[in-house]
Amino acid sequence: MSSSRFASLLFLLTFAFLLQAAFGVNPIFHFCSNTGNFSAYDPYEGKLNKLTCYLSFQAPPSGFGLGSTGQTPNQAYGLALCRGDVSTPDCQTCVVEAGNEIGKLCPSNKGAIIWYDNCLLKYSDTEFFGQIDNKSMFYLWNGRVVSDPQSFNQKTKELLSQLAHEAYATPKLYATGETELYGSPKLYGLTQCTRDLSSSDCKKCLDGIIGKLPSCCDGQEGGRVVGGSCNFRYEIYPFVKA
């Protein structure tokens, strides 16, 4: 990644983090793809609207949906994923909101991705199903540093690696768990992949982002690496519904 892109990413991250702190339901982050634009009255726009509408019905019951609308050159591909513990109504609320919001944030981009705590929505004019998306990726970190970073980092890595191992073996490609810390609080973690990935690619994706722990979250009390195909989160408090 170029240094200017990295600098702007850091800026955006700080901004996103502040936003998130201020309003829980706002998107955490988004990217507008620079692969192509559409103009006013472009048929692609209609296909995109149809797609996001379709996903807002298709995804909620199982927590994952995928589909395409239109035909080349006006074909739109998309997927929506809700966090594994999110209820069907909350999933639907999130995907609907994501569709509305991304349309405002990336009004003429043929591709885009947006993340909330409860869901992600991604679309593109090129087919991307089953491919690990390492390009759309961002970090969030807590800002509070633990007193014993070395052992904490080790515990974090162990927990997330364990959860990566569990997630890829489940149909939902999702796992949560906790571990004891030396001292009082527990450490809670989550790993999840989009379900267009094969289970072995899910594992690769998770191993890849866990490898980013030192650059993301060194000694941080909580953190996340969030990509277009997989993400993890850890905190010293429980953050998913049982």
Ligand SMILES: *[C@@H]1O[C@H](CO)[C@@H](O)[C@H](O)[C@H]1NC(C)=O
């Ligand atoms: C798409 O539009 C944005 C501004 O709306 C512009 O900056 C960008 O260069 C355009 N990209 C393409 C591929 O046309």
Ligand SMILES: *[C@@H]1O[C@H](CO)[C@@H](O)[C@H](O)[C@H]1NC(C)=O
């Ligand atoms: C990106 O994708 C490959 C698989 O093609 C994976 O093995 C790699 O670790 C991924 N993750 C990162 C963060 O680079």
